[in-house]
Amino acid sequence: MAVVIRGAREFEIKLGKLGKNAKKFLRKGTRKAAKLIQTKTKQNLEEREQPPDDSGDLERGVKVKALKRKRGRVGHRVTSTLPKGKQYNMAQEYGWTTKSGRKMPGKRHMRDAGETEEQAALDAVNESLDDAIRSQF
Numbered sequence: 116m117a118v119v120i121r122g123a124r125e126f127e128i129k130l131g132k133l134g135k136n137a138k139k140f141l142r143k144g145t146r147k148a149a150k151l152i153q154t155k156t157k158q159n160l161e162e163r164e165q166p167p168d169d170s171g172d173l174e175r176g177v178k179v180k181a182l183k184r185k186r187g188r189v190g191h192r193v194t195s196t197l198p199k200g201k202q203y204n205m206a207q208e209y210g211w212t213t214k215s216g217r218k219m220p221g222k223r224h225m226r227d228a229g230e231t232e233e234q235a236a237l238d239a240v241n242e243s244l245d246d247a248i249r250s251q252f
Contacts, residue, residue, distance in 0.1 A: 136247065141189045142181070144243030148236035149179045149191035155228035156193060163222065172197050173204060177225075193225060 160174045176196045182188060195204040210221035 138189055140243055140247035141240070142191075143247075144240035145190045146179065146181075147239040147243060149193050151232045151235050151239060152193050152225075152228050153177050153179050155232045156225050159224040159228055163224070172201060173207065173224075176204060193229075195225065 156177050157174050160177070173195070176198075178194050178196060179191055180194055182190045182192055195208065197204050206221070208221050208223060208225055211219050213219060
């Protein structure tokens, strides 16, 4: 799940009053938005039915990372990582096929978090930009 602002050039033009700081404030806003999604994802993982030998690796592995900086793109993403040797995080999210060929549906913890926190994430970006504009004037 990623929080990306495309067309950052148009934002920079519209937010010309902020000058060179426009991307800085956009990055702050997308980080806040991604943190909201990360928190909701962790809540979704904690609320699930847990096996008795649950190590908590899925919850600890939910991270917020900055996107690589490219022209016209500003944002952060929420990723799921696990310790070396464990690879079940993607299977939990998207589903898997058993050895007998039976398809098991995914739990969609990250997608559900993104959908439920979508408006709050957009509000966080807007709030960050509003604060930036007000602080400059």
